[in-house]
Amino acid sequence: MSERPLIERSGHSANITEWEGTVQELQGLVSPRAFTGETMLLNMGPQHPSTHGVLRLLLELDGETVVSCVPDIGYLHTGIEKSMEAKTYEQAITMTDRMDYLNPMGNNLVYCLAIEKLAELDVPERAQIVRVLLAELTRINSHLVWLGTHCLDMGAMSVFLYAMREREMILDIFEMVSGQRMMSTYFRPGGLWRDVPEEFIPAVRAFIDYFPAKVEEYETLLVNNPLWIDRTQGIGVITPEDAIAYGCTGPTLRGSGVNWDIRKAMPYMGYETYQFDVPLGEHGDVYDRFYVRMQEFKESVRIIRQALDRLEKTRGPFRSQNRKYVPPPRSELGRSMEAVIHHFKLWTEGFSLPEGEVYVSIESPRGELSCYLSSDGGTRPHRVHFRTPSFVHTMGAIPKMAKDGMIADLVGIIGSVDIVLGDCDR
């Protein structure tokens, strides 16, 4: 094959020559028309503000219509799964925060649940309530960033500023409990790192009293806004059958009307005892996915309100008392030789887990977040694998939705799927 591709005459030669050395590969990915210059290849990203990170898309365009869309990921691959194999189980929690940086508590939670399942470790009730509460706060936090950036992409700047203002309150609560605004590492195997401080309950209550009015404010700006409806309804439609076949989960799947929420289907951390509804869309377009997430704000607030009432009544330990996995508190070290031994063992070599493999999944703000944990009986994970929603959505949902749509709508589609590239590339 000659060096210069055929489409040079139409003036787009840079596109194929940049996809260096893989013209053969390209043949299966784009339509044959791209090689005759009939359609145009356009590179979008990785440094594009609307790709929410470093997503690269190779677009084949026929005029303004997207003929095919090939995602190229891996720009943010940090080898977290590999690095975790070299750390003890407890050390590796810090890495899970860094995957999906908008959902740090959820990532901690799925990894801790996997350890707890493998070790058959109990979690005290108080810790379970705090976990649910913080996981829902994280969901609101993540949805706020989604709402802000999605609207910014579509030209509604003011919503972004409002969303960031509310998010600041949540980050303050995270800082209050864990000392960190984003990379909290607050959930530990068997419970929590520390008990929540006294000012926690008033702060969360202040937030949930303040926040529902703000959701209404966003809704008055968007839900019936004709400009917003024009840009979102009927765009990026995915049928329920396709959504399941392409592995969509979370609001992306529920926007198509499939009622599947892991909090309801396979409850964890006592979600079955909370009252909440699963909002569903109908048409599977950008607007329905947007609407589902807007309703999830309200459902999360409902769960948080119930969790707060329970937390006020529930006293007791915030972490399991099983000393084989959980280090003793400082106060015990002066009195008990047993505690000193456990302390030393746990902070030097860590705990070991029984040989075997488990698979645990939770409902993250983006969809099904699962952790596969395999142990060889040692003190370090033998293999950790995360099934991250962003990875599946980027590779499957976005090309499927973008096909045969307009290039101007692609930005809305990417926003509506709500991907985080740290989650995608791990």
Place this chain on the structure above:
Amino acid sequence: MQAPLDPVDLAKLSLKDAVLDVIEFRGETTIVVDPKRIVEVCQFFRDTEGLEYIFLSDITAVDYFPKEPRFALCYHLYSMVYTRRLRIKVYLPADDPRLPSVTSVWPSADWEEREAYDMMGIIFEGHPSLRRILMPPEWEGHPQRKDYPLGYEQVQFSFNFDEIDRLKPYAKE
């Protein structure tokens, strides 16, 4: 609606010698199957009434180096109708980890298989476009394998800045 059926009993009855082993651990069922017949097995679990594992959550590749068989693939299936999970596991030898692709059964297997290829070097026959997904195309080796060393960056101080800078793989004059 058809009442839920036991996947293990039904698989043993219908797939016979394709089922090599059944493991129950922590409430999770794992069915070990023959890698050559993986497409047939997956189709069976997806289409049989009473099972209907229509959703493929994940494909995880595991490296048991230095044990033999070295590699394993875990297919995590989910049945939306009966809200339960199932793990199908295949073992693959170290010298030629190769098995048929299941992209014809679940389109979402496409990128999961590409990830397994990229990270572990497992070859999926019949995959439409088996290329690297997370690592750059010219990368050598498969990083998630146990015999692949964990890399690290040496810390540069003022006394050894140039020495370490020489070893770094970016373009210099």
